Amino acid sequence: MPIILPPINRRDFIKSSLALGGSVVASSSLGVGRDRSAEFELNRVALLADTHISDNPDRSYPGTKWPGSPVKEEEHEWVNMADSLAQSAREIIELNPRPANLVINGDCAFSRGTKGEYQEFLRLVKPIREAGITVHITIGNHDNRENLWGLLPFLKKEQVGIQADIIELPHANLVLLDSGRKGILGDKQTDWLTEQLDRRSDKPALIFGHFNPLPTSGVRPCRGMPEGSALLKLLAQRKHAKAYIHGHTHDWQHSKEDSVQIIGQPPVSYYFGKGHAHGWVDMKLSEKSADLELCCIDSKHTQHGDRIQIVLKS
Numbered sequence: 001m002p003i004i005l006p007p008i009n010r011r012d013f014i015k016s017s018l019a020l021g022g023s024v025v026a027s028s029s030l031g032v033g034r035d036r037s038a039e040f041e042l043n044r045v046a047l048l049a050d051t052h053i054s055d056n057p058d059r060s061y062p063g064t065k066w067p068g069s070p071v072k073e074e075e076h077e078w079v080n081m082a083d084s085l086a087q088s089a090r091e092i093i094e095l096n097p098r099p100a101n102l103v104i105n106g107d108c109a110f111s112r113g114t115k116g117e118y119q120e121f122l123r124l125v126k127p128i129r130e131a132g133i134t135v136h137i138t139i140g141n142h143d144n145r146e147n148l149w150g151l152l153p154f155l156k157k158e159q160v161g162i163q164a165d166i167i168e169l170p171h172a173n174l175v176l177l178d179s180g181r182k183g184i185l186g187d188k189q190t191d192w193l194t195e196q197l198d199r200r201s202d203k204p205a206l207i208f209g210h211f212n213p214l215p216t217s218g219v220r221p222c223r224g225m226p227e228g229s230a231l232l233k234l235l236a237q238r239k240h241a242k243a244y245i246h247g248h249t250h251d252w253q254h255s256k257e258d259s260v261q262i263i264g265q266p267p268v269s270y271y272f273g274k275g276h277a278h279g280w281v282d283m284k285l286s287e288k289s290a291d292l293e294l295c296c297i298d299s300k301h302t303q304h305g306d307r308i309q310i311v312l313k314s
């Protein structure tokens with residue numbers, strides 16, 4: 001099971017909205033929601049990755065500073081991570097219709113997933129949950145699942161373990177994988193993925209995991225998952241598996257391997273390359289496509305509003 005943070009004070013909302021089967025659900029009709037006039041759209045999903053929240057909300061970090069960085073010592077760019085997540089949350093809550101679901105694709109925490117980091121993280125995502133949006137989390141290399149579980153008393157015993165599951169939406173299934181701290185899926189999870197995809201071949205699938213499947217050649221080259229090639233082959237053999245969407249590389253990227261589109265999500269927090277985009281992605285699903293739009297923290301960034309389309313049905 002994945003880590004799911006249900007809307008606060010409205011756990012019944014998820015069951016109710018999914019049971020209705022429609023794509024737009026008015027919160028007022030369900031008797032839930034702080035903003036009772038808000039509509040929740042199952043075909044709209046907010047995509048975040050690499051929030052890297054510190055236990056100190058005032059902390060900024062120079063993401064451009066890494067071994068071998070071409071940026072001069074005095075020219076590093078610093079980003080406040082808590083402010084970036086808080087701004088993203090405000091923008092997502094203001095959407096109309098509001099996405100029913102939000103995925104944070106790993107690296108919620110700044111360092112190694114300490115209790116203090118997750119307390120801050122949960123404080124920052126609380127407004128999203130209070131707005132009626134369900135938050136789904138995958139595990140990244142900076143996360144510590146035990147420490148996060150420890151702060152989620154509502155988690156049931158069966159939800160603790162490998163954090164992989166499926167969000168079934170009207171036009172696509174979102175498959176959330178657990179690429180762990182080292183990008184390793186393991187045989188058990190790979191078998192599970194194969195079985196789940198084969199059982200759901202009637203609907204397009206978008207696969208999410210924190211790690212990039214193949215080495216990237218961006219500004220800060222990043223090794224790929226040990227089983228990345230095999231994973232992409234497995235997906236390419238199933239034509240309904242349309243895309244693999246990952247974090248980890250802190251760079252908004254788009255490539256294609258066979259028939260599978262590979263999307264690198266921007267970090268909410270700090271970027272590795274000077275002036276690179278950071279923010280979140282607004283994904284809208286229809287029968288024919290998944291349309292991704294980049295929402296930069298800096299609305300004047302040249303890539304703000306960038307779009308990528310994943311064809312679901314041609």
Ligand SMILES: [Fe+2]
Pocket residue numbers: 050052107140142248249250
């Ligand atoms: Fe990261």
